[in-house]
Amino acid sequence: xxxxxxxRIIAIVVALLITAAxxxxxxxxxxxxxxxxxxxxSTFEPASENAQRVQDIYILIFWLAGAVFVGVLALTLxxxxxxxxxxxxxALQLHGNSRLEVLWTFIPVIIVVVMAVPTxxxxxxxxxxxxxxxxxxxxxxxxxxxxxxxxxxxxxTANELHLPVDRPVNITLHSVDVIHSFxxxxxxxxxxxxxxxxxxxxFTPTEVGEFRGQCAEFCGLSHANMRFRxxxxxESDFQAWAAAQAADAATSxxxxxxxxxxxxxxxxxxxxxxxxxxxxxxxxxxxxxxxxGSRATIASATLPNTTEDLAAWLRNPPAVKxxxxxxxxNLNEEQIDRLVTxxxxxx
Amino acid sequence: xxTAVGTAGHVEERSGIWTWLTTVDHKKIAALYGVTGxxxxxIGGIEALMVRTQLAVPEGSVIDADLYNQLFSTHALTMIFxxxxxxxxxxxxxxIPLQIGARDVAFPRLNALSYWVFLAGxxxxxxxxxxxxxxxxxxxxxxxxxxxxxxxxxxxxxxVVSLLILxxxxxxxxxxxxxxxxxxxxxxxxxxxLPVYMWMTLVVAFLLILSLPVLTVGLIQLYFDRNFxxxxxxxxxxxxxxxxxxxxxxxxxxxxxxxILPSMGxxxxxxxxxxxxxxxxxxxxxxxxxxxxxxxxxxxxHHMFTTGLGTVPQVVFSASTMAIGIPTGIKIFNWLGTxxxxxxxxxxxxxxxxxxxxxxxxxxxxxxxxxxxxxDTQHQDSYFVVAHLHYVLFGGAIMGIFSGIFYWFPKITGxxxxxxxGKVSFWLIFIGMNMTFFPMHFLGVSGMPRRIYTYESGLGxxxxxxxxxxxxxxxxxxxxxxxxxxxxxxxxxATAPADPWGGATLEWATTSPPPxxxxxxxxxxxxxxPLWYNxxxxxxxxxxxxxxxxxxxxxSYFPLVVAMGVALVGVGxxxxxxxxxxxxxxxxxxxxxxxxxPTS
Numbered sequence: 052x053x054x055x056x057x058x059r060i061i062a063i064v065v066a067l068l069i070t071a072a073x074x075x076x077x078x079x080x081x082x083x084x085x086x087x088x089x090x091x092x093s094t095f096e097p098a099s100e101n102a103q104r105v106q107d108i109y110i111l112i113f114w115l116a117g118a119v120f121v122g123v124l125a126l127t128l129x130x131x132x133x134x135x136x137x138x139x140x141x142a143l144q145l146h147g148n149s150r151l152e153v154l155w156t157f158i159p160v161i162i163v164v165v166m167a168v169p170t171x172x173x174x175x176x177x178x179x180x181x182x183x184x185x186x187x188x189x190x191x192x193x194x195x196x197x198x199x200x201x202x203x204x205x206x207x208t209a210n211e212l213h214l215p216v217d218r219p220v221n222i223t224l225h226s227v228d229v230i231h232s233f234x235x236x237x238x239x240x241x242x243x244x245x246x247x248x249x250x251x252x253x254f255t256p257t258e259v260g261e262f263r264g265q266c267a268e269f270c271g272l273s274h275a276n277m278r279f280r281x282x283x284x285x286e287s288d289f290q291a292w293a294a295a296q297a298a299d300a301a302t303s304x305x306x307x308x309x310x311x312x313x314x315x316x317x318x319x320x321x322x323x324x325x326x327x328x329x330x331x332x333x334x335x336x337x338x339x340x341x342x343x344g345s346r347a348t349i350a351s352a353t354l355p356n357t358t359e360d361l362a363a364w365l366r367n368p369p370a371v372k373x374x375x376x377x378x379x380x381n382l383n384e385e386q387i388d389r390l391v392t393x394x395x396x397x398x
Numbered sequence: 399x400x401t402a403v404g405t406a407g408h409v410e411e412r413s414g415i416w417t418w419l420t421t422v423d424h425k426k427i428a429a430l431y432g433v434t435g436x437x438x439x440x441i442g443g444i445e446a447l448m449v450r451t452q453l454a455v456p457e458g459s460v461i462d463a464d465l466y467n468q469l470f471s472t473h474a475l476t477m478i479f480x481x482x483x484x485x486x487x488x489x490x491x492x493x494i495p496l497q498i499g500a501r502d503v504a505f506p507r508l509n510a511l512s513y514w515v516f517l518a519g520x521x522x523x524x525x526x527x528x529x530x531x532x533x534x535x536x537x538x539x540x541x542x543x544x545x546x547x548x549x550x551x552x553x554x555x556x557x558v559v560s561l562l563i564l565x566x567x568x569x570x571x572x573x574x575x576x577x578x579x580x581x582x583x584x585x586x587x588x589x590x591x592l593p594v595y596m597w598m599t600l601v602v603a604f605l606l607i608l609s610l611p612v613l614t615v616g617l618i619q620l621y622f623d624r625n626f627x628x629x630x631x632x633x634x635x636x637x638x639x640x641x642x643x644x645x646x647x648x649x650x651x652x653x654x655x656x657x658i659l660p661s662m663g664x665x666x667x668x669x670x671x672x673x674x675x676x677x678x679x680x681x682x683x684x685x686x687x688x689x690x691x692x693x694x695x696x697x698x699x700h701h702m703f704t705t706g707l708g709t710v711p712q713v714v715f716s717a718s719t720m721a722i723g724i725p726t727g728i729k730i731f732n733w734l735g736t737x738x739x740x741x742x743x744x745x746x747x748x749x750x751x752x753x754x755x756x757x758x759x760x761x762x763x764x765x766x767x768x769x770x771x772x773x774d775t776q777h778q779d780s781y782f783v784v785a786h787l788h789y790v791l792f793g794g795a796i797m798g799i800f801s802g803i804f805y806w807f808p809k810i811t812g813x814x815x816x817x818x819x820g821k822v823s824f825w826l827i828f829i830g831m832n833m834t835f836f837p838m839h840f841l842g843v844s845g846m847p848r849r850i851y852t853y854e855s856g857l858g859x860x861x862x863x864x865x866x867x868x869x870x871x872x873x874x875x876x877x878x879x880x881x882x883x884x885x886x887x888x889x890x891x892a893t894a895p896a897d898p899w900g901g902a903t904l905e906w907a908t909t910s911p912p913p914x915x916x917x918x919x920x921x922x923x924x925x926x927x928p929l930w931y932n933x934x935x936x937x938x939x940x941x942x943x944x945x946x947x948x949x950x951x952x953x954s955y956f957p958l959v960v961a962m963g964v965a966l967v968g969v970g971x972x973x974x975x976x977x978x979x980x981x982x983x984x985x986x987x988x989x990x991x992x993x994x995x996p997t998s
Contacts (some may be wrong), residue, residue, distance in 0.1 A: 134738070146678070159728070242706060267779040
């Protein structure tokens with residue numbers, strides 16, 4: 052390979068082939084991660100209008116960036132092959148080329164302008180006020196779980212938020228301790244939950260389904276275990292869910308459940324948890340358990356809501372979620388069984 | 399006092415540990431910085447390997463959440479403050495006087511003090527692992543997580559104290575370097591004849607002089623919040639946690655350029671010399687570097703796009719961040735222009751320099767991606783950002799440092815690092831780093847958050863995490879090959895000629911390694927590439943006069959005394975305040991002795 056004649060052509064062809072191979076491989080892997088498979092947290096499968104608009108800009112910038120990468124890689128390889136040292140060869144003694152330098156200053160300028168215009172346009176839209184008919188939701192970050200409240204429907208729940216499809220939702224974000232961040236990649240980019248400083252975000256879900264979320268701002272020992280789910284439902288399903296959640300806790304004459312409720316009081320659970328309809332259970336520290344039995348998950352969406360996992364959680368909460376504010380209560384198996392029965396009855 | 403007397407520039411030889419403890423020679427201090435910085439690089443690497451081992455498979459159980467949080471926090475602090483910065487300072491120290499034709503830096507004893515204070519800060523930070531726990535709130539130490547209410551142990555006190563001490567060291571070093579470059583250039587070396595590496599050094603010095611005081615103020619406020627019950631960052635009592643973020647990133651973003659600009663300078667030396675042609679567009683590269691430095695102070699809030707800044711700040715900081723892409727792009731084109739038409743010698747130094755261009759481009763363009771705030775809301779605190787920053791800091795800063803090590807090793811030690819071993823280490827490091835960090839783009843796109851010690855299977859994260867971990871071990875193996883190469887080479891005799899590469903800048907005009915006084919005769923500079931100009935115009939090197947009378951500063955132990963005082967103040971802030979006053983007294987005693995010490 053060399054700087055003239057067939058050698059030069061071979062150098063350029065080989066360099067371009069390597070560039071094409073590397074770019075194709077990276078694109079394939081990227082495509083696979085972004086669009087294929089069961090990526091519940093994917094940032095590339097938007098299920099809301101605003102997330103879709105974010106993705107449109109993301110893809111525009113992606114192609115611009117990809118073109119720069121391919122160009123730089125190709126030139127680096129071409130020059131490396133063409134100009135590698137040769138006996139007798141002389142290096143071109145040039146100090147620069149003003150015309151060329153001015154020209155290539157404009158390449159990044161143009162790229163930046165192409166990015167900036169739609170970006171600024173979108174910022175104004177999504178950072179602006181939510182539409183008037185938006186459903187108001189209050190989300191509060193705690194170390195290490197999420198609390199969700201829908202004031203107009205009287206719903207308070209934890210780690211699982213239900214939303215109606217095709218209706219804008221405006222979420223006010225709070226924190227009671229450190230900074231957390233609310234992120235459901237498929238529904239919207241993240242926004243931080245800052246203590247003493249309410250943030251808002253809005254989007255319109257366009258797809259029915261279950262969406263995963265996770266705290267995205269490092270918030271201490273169990274940051275990794277601070278997860279949640281969003282269930283987007285048809286309007287009627289959502290209304291049915293909200294009505295059930297707004298009601299007081301189910302009561303029962305069933306002996307086992309009554310025994311469980313007593314255990315709930317005796318073990319001190321009432322000191323930290325609310326169970327609406329049970330005047331003793333009024334603690335404000337932990338998640339509202341009024342309808343815990345209806346949830347798909349427990350322990351901030353780290354465990355499925357099964358009898359075994361509930362028991363495992365009660366046996367030693369900090370073993371499941373390091374640093375958990377709920378201590379190991381040293382319950383015996385009989386007490387755990389009673390509590391599990393009671394919690395499962397709270398549908 | 400050491401007076402070099404005689405025809406060969408003979409200097410009275412001292413040896414043993416006392417020489418090293420009292421040295422004020424910029425080359426010896428550079429060696430101390432280099433060896434210490436590389437040791438911390440290995441420690442930071444081991445921390446990273448532990449992190450990657452834990453993340454190799456979902457629900458990993460190698461280390462627990464607490465240790466994991468300490469490791470990822472300390473990995474960042476170690477690599478930034480104890481590895482990349484001091485390795486940069488090692489090169490600054492060695493080559494500022496040599497490239498500008500000076501005998502030493504402007505303040506040799508201050509230079510020694512910078513090193514000893516740096517060492518104290520590094521030992522306190524790393525020692526925290528064995529004294530109750532290392533910092534566990536991230537290198538960014540966000541309040542209120544870093545306040546006493548949520549961080550009961552002394553972990554974050556170690557963070558505050560070690561960064562304060564390291565800041566003192568960097569500030570002294572930066573002032574020293576800026577004064578040296580501005581005032582001590584050889585005759586004829588105008589600012590626009592300054593080697594690009596010196597320009598980048600100067601920009602870095604000013605970045606640190608302007609940004610470190612901001613961090614220092616923030617750290618003192620955090621220390622007061624934690625220990626004396628003040629309310630700067632606590633929301634319950636009227637403080638503002640977002641204030642901390644502004645303070646931290648007004649320092650933190652220029653800091654990114656502090657880490658990358660030195661390596662940009664290194665490859666701007668290596669590319670032209672190995673291509674055997676002048677740097678393409680010298681003025682453009684210099685102005686682009688300075689522009690990056692200036693703009694670097696106007697972009698800090700792009701680290702905070704998700705904190706609820708509102709519309710206008712988002713637009714402004716998005717625009718300024720995108721604008722930084724322009725000078726960066728200019729630099730990349732100019733480096734490519736330097737290779738164009740060359741007669742390129744592909745040795746290990748050049749391998750690392752060329753790989754810098756492509757790898758840094760990847761880090762640069764992913765950076766431009768999250769200059770768009772809406773896109774950033776999907777990137778921020780995800781593995782996409784981890785990929786981005788490692789392409790800048792490993793693909794950029796570290797690859798540049800390795801290039802510099804291979805390029806200047808014969809000058810510093812008189813020995814060539816083995817090329818075959820060097821290329822093996824290059825390929826292992828290159829493949830390993832791409833295997834580790836490129837898949838993190840995919841993980842970020844698939845929504846994996848950063849700083850999580852465990853993750854669930856079935857989210858599309860399993861394969862790439864395993865690949866990244868295998869890559870990390872490959873990378874570590876490459877570094878090991880380099881370390882073996884180093885020890886192997888140091889056992890060879892020192893036979894390197896003064897100018898093995900046909901270099902353009904003044905350091906190649908003196909012997910390898912240089913004498914303590916650097917140049918027998920201070921060279922005269924007639925061009926931007928002085929040695930090439932002399933070669934092309936048949937100008938013979940100046941003759942060494944028969945009798946050299948060169949005044950060099952005498953060794954001094956007072957820098958060490960002052961540094962021990964500073965260390966004691968630090969320990970006092972951690973253990974008992976009374977000790978801090980003892981430390982302050984030692985500092986005063988050291989400065990007193992320093993001031994009255996005879997210099998000739």
